[in-house]
Amino acid sequence: MGSQYCRLAKLTSGVSAKHMRCFYTSVAIPKMLYTTDLFLVPESRLSKGTKSSIAKLARIQRQASLHIAGTMKMAPTDVVDACTDLLPFNLLVKKTLFQAASRLATLPSLNPLEIHVRKASKRYVRTTDRPLMKFCMLLASIPAEFESITLCKHSAKWAPYFPISIPKSKVAAIAALTATQSKVVVFSDGSGQNGQIGLAAVLYKSGVEKCSLRKHMGSKKLHTVFEAEVLRLLLVTKLILKETHIRSVIIGADSQATLLVVRCTGGTPGQYLLDALHGGMEAVHAKHASINIELGWTPGHTGIMGNK
Secondary structure, X not given: OHHHHHHHOOOOOOOOHHHHHHHHHHHHHHHHOOOHHHHOOOOOOOOOOOHHHHHHHHHHHHHHHHHXXXXXXXOOHHHHHHHOOOOOHHHHHHHHHHHHHHHHHOOOOOOOOHHHHHHHOOOOOOOOOOHHHHHHXXXXXXXXXXXXXXXXXXXXXXXXXXXXXXXXXXHHHHHHHHHOOOOEEEEEEEEEEOOEEEEEXXXXXXXXXXXXXXXXXEEOOOOOHHHHHHHHHHHHHHHHHHOOOOOEEEEEEOOHHHHHHHOOOOXXXXXXXXXXXXXXXXXXXXXXXXXXXXXXXXXXXXXXXOOO
């Protein structure tokens, strides 16, 4: 392959650098890294890895990078890789191995390989020659650490059974909330402060605060504000379930992004949170059969009582 590549990359009669790079990434790399997880092991604290094999293959990438960039042989490898937009070969090997390990770690329990991957990832034996055990342990791809996320439960034609209103301006939103005739209004908020994430919800009945819920999720390193914004609506459903004889309720939220993602059917990050929210809404409809729920945007810090 090396001689053929050099023939194609000739400056006088060869193809352009753009096409040579496309040829290298689409043909040469898949051929070089075929069954990489069986014979290439990156260096780690558990093993020295196969340095010599990786170095020999890296020389092939350097030769290809020089032909693509049209530079002299004395050019530094990292500079040439950056100019040709190629990942350094040692990182390319780790990326390929991690993708293969992820596929093995996420195998369903019915797959015949799943039990062997689980056993190989539990304990590392330095004297073993089994590629699967080295592969799983060196990349720390322990199947138990992978989280199973459910798919979107609704079809593309699904629409929420409660109206969602987003007025065009803050003034219109305040006017719409003032004109409402619903006796029950629920406000909620989720935010981060001092490196922590929290959320709260409060229910008003005829202008009087009836009950409230608060939750501290934890550090920003483990949670995001988006999670709090979705979970606060789940707290709202908990408050409504505590009440009796409710015919209509207005749910106010100060995040338009949250309102838009509630009616999304394409599967989004945190889809399990949205599924929990829709489950809470279904529980509300099951308890209050004739209830009318309206989810609307209520801007924060605009003087609306209860929405601070």
